[in-house]
Amino acid sequence: MTAPADPVPAGLWDSLGWEPTPEQLRQLMALQQQLRHWNARLNLTRLVDGDDYWIAQVYDSLWPWRELLNGPQPPAQPLRCLDVGTGGGFPGLALAIALPHARLTLVDSVGRKAEAVKAMAASLGLGERVQVRWERAEATGHASSCRGQQDWAMARAVAAAPVVAEYLVPLLRASGRALLYRGLWSPEDQTCLERAAISLRAEVERVERIDLPGGRGVRHAVVLRPSAPCPASYPRAVGLPAKQPLA
Numbered sequence: 001m002t003a004p005a006d007p008v009p010a011g012l013w014d015s016l017g018w019e020p021t022p023e024q025l026r027q028l029m030a031l032q033q034q035l036r037h038w039n040a041r042l043n044l045t046r047l048v049d050g051d052d053y054w055i056a057q058v059y060d061s062l063w064p065w066r067e068l069l070n071g072p073q074p075p076a077q078p079l080r081c082l083d084v085g086t087g088g089g090f091p092g093l094a095l096a097i098a099l100p101h102a103r104l105t106l107v108d109s110v111g112r113k114a115e116a117v118k119a120m121a122a123s124l125g126l127g128e129r130v131q132v133r134w135e136r137a138e139a140t141g142h143a144s145s146c147r148g149q150q151d152w153a154m155a156r157a158v159a160a161a162p163v164v165a166e167y168l169v170p171l172l173r174a175s176g177r178a179l180l181y182r183g184l185w186s187p188e189d190q191t192c193l194e195r196a197a198i199s200l201r202a203e204v205e206r207v208e209r210i211d212l213p214g215g216r217g218v219r220h221a222v223v224l225r226p227s228a229p230c231p232a233s234y235p236r237a238v239g240l241p242a243k244q245p246l247a
């Protein structure tokens with residue numbers, strides 16, 4: 001039998017400036033149990049227990065969204081978000097719980113991870129708003145149902161920033177934004193990403209920094225916005241973005 005969910009660390013929501021509703025908290029707790037269940041079979045992540053789960057998974061997924069989480073009104077149209085390289089479902093599943101007006105597409109190139117995430121979403125009652133695609137991001141970027149359609153495209157811990165930018169930018173609608181979850185972020189990282197962004201017809205809009213609670217380290221959220229339609233040649237063929245990064 002799966003162990004009960006661990007308690008939320010004291011003050012966690014205060015530092016996020018947002019608090020889940022009782023239903024969202026129940027879902028976040030159920031997600032931990034689902035993660036444990038699937039992790040025992042697939043080794044999805046080592047961050048499943050206690051603060052590892054609540055801070056390094058849930059909080060780390062949600063902190064770049066503080067503004068939206070605390071926003072007054074859900075948009076008239078559901079927000080369309082896509083998580084590339086979702087792995088065990090982060091940040092995508094945490095976001096689907098926290099933003100009940102969002103529709104999420106979660107992509108991973110490993111079939112058994114995609115299957116597990118799909119099963120987790122279904123068991124959490126998110127099946128209608130969460131779609132899971134088992135494919136490479138290079139293919140997603142050319143799929144007509146995904147390309148140019150997203151309000152937000154994001155990736156955490158998937159590849160170097162210029163590689164991730166090539167996966168994400170083609171997915172954005174004109175008003176959309178790409179969110180790159182990064183750990184440390186240097187001026188050199190910024191220069192490389194800015195160079196890559198030129199080819200993709202995008203630019204770095206802002207970089208936010210945070211110290212995770214509990215001394216869990218520094219995180220950066222790097223946001224890109226399109227400046228013109230992304231050339232049809234991007235993303236390049238499978239493997240090329242990583243082998244020959246744009247920068």
Ligand code: SAM
Binds near residue numbers: 045084086136
């Ligand atoms: N985003 C999750 C997280 O932060 O916990 C998982 C990170 S894991 C280190 C990287 C994931 O990206 C893996 O599940 C891998 O299969 C996936 N991935 C890597 N390159 C990919 C690509 N080109 N297309 C789709 N998925 C990819």
